[in-house]
Amino acid sequence: MAWIYLLIGSLFEIGWAIGLKMSDGFSKPLITSITVVLILLSFYCFTKALKEIDIGTGYAIFTGIGAAGTAIVGMTFLGDSANLGKVFFIALLITGIIGLKLSASKGILQEEENKGTSSEQESEEVMTPQEVEIG
Amino acid sequence: MAWVFLVLAGIGEMTGMLFLKLSDGFSKVKPTIGAITAACFSFYFLSLSLIHLPVGTAYGIWTGIGSAGTVLIGMLFFKESAHLKRVFFIGCIVAGVVGLKFVS
Known part of the structure; x- marks a missing residue:
């Protein structure tokens, strides 16, 4: 649920x-109000999540999705330029988010380091160095 | 000046995250007040910086400072894992967020 x-x-x-x-700069009342409501909703959900998820992990994922999403919305709807670099960094973000999510889930399962469920296999492919698992 | 505002916003963000975790889901009063104060400070300065900077740039730097700082806070204050795998993926996210700035 977190x-x-x-x-x-x-x-x-x-x-x-x-x-x-x-x-x-908060000079338009209607948009400012909507923004403030969204901020409150966003942080309400985030705080609920933090009761169970580590703050470093939670915050990185929270902002990672936010940054990737904002860039995608900007390119799609707001006329921001789209280029290869942006796509690369969005891909990097998504890699980090998924990898962190999978390794965090593993942490909840009492760090069964070498068992290797299917989801762990995926994160290992992204990660590569095998000694990380052993050491 | 917009960059100074942005750094202040990033520091406010780190502080806010520290209090947010301490507030235990907004159930403890003092950390909750601290978190809200820090968040207002952070958003105010972020908003000021956005007058002169593109949203991607400002947002990237702000969250870069905030997330790297928050990871350190997690490790220092809450004994969160410094496992290489975790640091690697968080590094990917921070690099991705900040990298988006440089290509925006």
Whole structure:
């Protein structure tokens, strides 16, 4: 459930990041109000998630989804330029988010380091060095 | 000046995260007040910086400072794992967030 809260909070975050830009330094009342509501919703969900998830992990995933999402929305709807570099960093973000999620889930399962469920296999492929698992 | 505002916003973010974790889901009063104060501080300065900087740039730097700082706070104050795998993936996210700035 904590991870669901984290995901929902991240989606609200994309909304307020866009709203923040459109509010021109909080000078437009309607957009500012919507932005503030989204910020509150986003942090409510995030705090719920933090009861179970490590703060470093939770925050990285929260902002990672927010950053990737904001860039995608910017390129798709707000006329921001799209280029290979952006796509690369968005891919890097998604790699980090998925990898961190999988290794965090493993942590919850009492660090069964070398058991290798199917989800762990995936994260190992991204990660590569085998000695990390052993050491 | 926009960059100074941005750094202040990043520091506010780290502080806010520390209090947010301490607030235990907004159930403890003092850390909750601390978290809200730090968040207002952070958003205010982020918003000021956004007047002069593109959203991708400002957001990238802000979260770069915030997430790297928050990971350190987690390790220092809450004894969170410094396992290589965890640091690697968090590094991917921080690099991705900040990298987006340089290509925006």
